[in-house]
Amino acid sequence: MRKSKRFTAMALVAAFGLVAAACGDDKESDGTSAPTGPSVGLVFDIGGRGDQSFNDAAAAGIERAKAELGITFTEASPNDDGSNRKELLDLAAESSEVVIAVGFLFEADAAAVGVANPGVTFGVIDSAMLDFANGAVPYGDNIAGLVFSEQQGSFLVGAAAALKSTTGQIGFIGGVKGVGGLIERFEAGFIAGAHAVNPDIEIVSEYITEAPDFDGFNAPDRARDIATAMYEGGADVVYHAAGGSGAGLFEAAKAYRDAMNINVWAIGVDSDQYNTSDPAVRDVILTSMLKRVDVAVFEIIKAHIDGKVVGGPTVYDLSVDGVGYSTTGGFVDDIVDQLEAFKADIISGAIVVPTDPAEA
């Protein structure tokens, strides 16, 4: 038996060896004109390009940098179990000047690879990139955390929900509970915003899954069931922070509106989902809480070029339009004034939006 397995190994080597020998080193050269900007390695979170949400927003930032800053870039997505995140970052660091990691799941690996590659700029979306074990200092001057004040944007869509609700009941659907309080920030802001408009409004909250079960970010069927139950229970505006599951919310809203002839609404998240979702359901999307990952990606590349990279967190909040709300579709045109007033109060500090649902 032992011998036979060695045969296997030899055969493997032989099989690949033949192929390898047959090929010369003929790397094809790019036909386009030589770009002048830095090289950027973009490492997506699981799912990669085409998720109509988070990863696509990052890709949009890269495309803009390519057009405006003349960068070259490579991109990669981890294996389905996320086991090779660190290797991907390392490969990107080897061949690029700027490495952008999309998602907080890269935090530990990005810190390690970033420390080992001090000459490379690292930008990690959704993580502060602070070493809490050593007094919350940045891991390194080259390692930037690109974080968003989702609670502020969520506050505004919460206010919009309360302003539009006629039943006095609204809902929140979170993707995954217990991942460092990330999705809870959306919930906290949403609740606070709704209460700012109507202190008596009733808000029902539900999470699809809890860590370590990450299916909640990609379970539209479960989101649909939850949303349907919320609408049937009397909620007429439901906000989701559940990534790819959001499609289920939109379907549920559309179906309920058509079946009951009641004007229920859904609120999108991250990108302007009126533009990205299935055209058939767009007229139920009241607004979307915008999280400008594209801006963050573009800005970190620009900072690199300008030599202005700062280690540790850079916060994208309402004051820099890092978060916000969308008006596409025109469904919130009648309340824009009120929303802008809230926005001004948040920027000025008159309103401090909580990050923990318990405090909202």
Add this chain to the structure above:
Amino acid sequence: MTRIASVLRRIKTDAAAPVMALVFAVAASSVVLLVAGSNPIQAYSDMLKHASKLETMIDILNRATPLFIAGIAAAIGFRMNLFNIGVEGQYLLAALVAAHVGGLVHLPAPLHIALILLVAMSVGAAYSGVAGVLKVTKGVHEVISTIMLNAIATSGLIVAGLQAWQAGGGLGGNVTRVGTTPIDESGRLPNLNGFVEIFTRDIGRDRELTGVLVVAIAVGVAYHVIVGRSRFGFDLRASGANPFAAHVGGIPPKRMIVTAMVLSGAVAGLVGMTEIMDGGVFPANPIQGLGFAGIAVALLGRNSAIGALVAALIFAFLDISSGILQNTGSASREIVQIMQGLIILAAVVAYQVTERARAREEAKAAATALAAVAS
């Protein structure tokens, strides 16, 4: 002489299947690559060039370590004709509890490490044992019960455990870091870089060869020796091959089922050690799916320790290759999964074919022997 000849023949037929499978998988993958518009030769060349780097080899070994342990865990069940789908839930639960216990206590290194390993094995064994007991007392098929237990573990017990035991809370702001209390340095297996560097150049790019590799090797050797050479191993294989004959032969079937499930679970408990021993915590986003990957490893490795080793290395090599293929742009990462699937598929078919060929050959030989005596 005849014995040597028959052993040689056996090796030939044993090796034939994996070689056939591999050749087929490479050929079929090339077709897929061509159809997808990639250059297969470029892709394979990138993969091999990448894999020949010392740092990549470390990556491959680090990936192969948990795959191998998971493969052995599944193989223990298979040897007994038990389909332990529950390796997944067992290792995650075991890693969580072991990380929590390891983070709570402060002990000298050998004791600390031993305690963590012991806790992990016990939790895995107990959780798997539930499925075994359900099977012998209530007749619940282990596939059903382990699927249920997986769900209970990942969406119930681990969720609750993570919440109850999570450290680093209360930092406020944009803190995203969660997981169990970090284990002291004394509770982590040291990396093997020093050992490797005796034979090679210094390992660069921040790579560390996991110390859990030593545990994996110990598991593999123990499995090989105990299953192949011990009385218990004989009982296990006999029960798996023919439970009725084994029963008549004095091997209690129910006890063997429970024992096999417990042992499978104990080994499964070690799968998560790379995660918690290297990182020091059980994170909110642990590497999942290793239990299912282990089934594939056991399948490809034909439930032997050496086979599982080769299978784990092949899968690890392919997993690690997904990065370089994307980085160089020579192929999309999906090709890696396609190749893994093709290898398993081809291996299953090839094993069947050679198994039948061998059976025919033996029957013919036996018939010849009979005729020779008769005439």
Add this chain to the structure above:
Amino acid sequence: MARAIELIGITKRFPGVVANDKVDLAVEQGEIHAVCGENGAGKSTLMKILYGMQNADEGTMKVNGQEVRFHKPTDAIDLGIGMVHQHFMLADQLTVLESVILGSEPTLAGGRIDFAAAKAHLAEVSQAYGLNVDPDQLIESLEVGERQRVEIIKVLYRGAKILILDEPTAVLVPQEVEELFRNLRELKANGATILFIDHKLAEVLAIADTVTVLRQGRSVATVKAADVTAPQLAELMVGSELPTPATSESTVTDDVVLQVRDLQINEAGRPVVSDVNIVIRRGEVVGVAGVEGNGQAALVDGIIGTRPVAGGTIELLGDDVTRQSVRHRRERGIGYIPQDRQREGLLLLAPLWENAALGHQTQAPYSQGFWMNRSGMRTATQEIRSEFDVRTPNIDVAAHALSGGNQQKFIVGREMHSQPTLLVAAHPTRGIDVGAQAAVWDQLKAARAAGLATLLVSADLDELIGLSDTIVVMFRGRIVATLDPAKVTPRDLGAYMTGAATQDDAA
């Protein structure tokens, strides 16, 4: 008129066995033709060839005078040959009508089944052959005999004029056998030709017009049933050169090896063995006779320990082992030759030297403490191979490669090799060739002479009478007679086995 079926020189070989060796068979139109022979004489293979399930290696096959070659059963069906298998192929949840038309449903436009037409055709068929069934009954509610009737109708429904019945009486109780025979005569009267496979002589003589006898794969004679007697037929079946199982003088001693007291064993809450008392001494063979399903299998399981005992005690060499494990009993010296050697005796895919250890793996030379002893296993296997004449190219081949007889010799050798004090042998010569049968008998006799206590369960009454020192007859889980084999004939045994006779002083 041409013969319904004519087989000339049919030969079929399997690895290690010639199942059919130049078999000739001629079946006239409209007769009931029995093919009889011992287990392993080649009857089933011949029928499978005739029904297109297997291909003959040599020989010619004619149906209604025309030479044919079948590749699959539908070829045979097309020519009006139908087979009623020993094991029914019916689904419990279907009705009689559904079962009969399954696979040849008349359809309406759009693929719907035309149940009306089917029902009419079924009625026609049952009328024509005088077989009554209720088309709407569920199969699960039918008695065994009725199910068999459904199988027969199913074949007739497809237009068969030649019916092959493979041991049709094996599953029937006597009244059902009579009913079946009435039906078969009815079929014959309506023009069907019937090929009837059996090894029960009385039945063959009662129903058949002509009998062809197979022995060791060869057709040895074709006779008119009216011209032969059962003993003559038996002689044709077993041949005169066959060894007899008869043992010489008694070797029974006074040392009790096995003492079974008031044994009761339950199955699904009902007793399948009750009040059984058996004593076996050193050098004694106790034979257990009984129609299959009267508790012998459960008794054997209870003694070796694979089935829990509901009441009574089992003592081995004076120790109560009633609650002890199989392994404990094995270590105390119980050897076991199981009734189904492939199911209970062997690891078919494992090499012989591993099979040799099965059941003895806790003892020398197979193991030493925690570890198996490979060289000990191999040496012991070689010894078994040479001492018990196991014909195999080497000891590394998998057990499945051996012929049935050699597998059985290997099992007997394995059990004898560890010198048991009690041997439990269930049908030790079932389905093996005469050579192996003689070898097994010799081994049992030698072991008896050496002081082995043996419990022998067998359906072969000659074997029982020949080898046993005492015979007990089991009927409905009880011992109904204890007999001296020197003073008993198979006919007497049969009477006790069917409950026709009873012995008041049965132990």
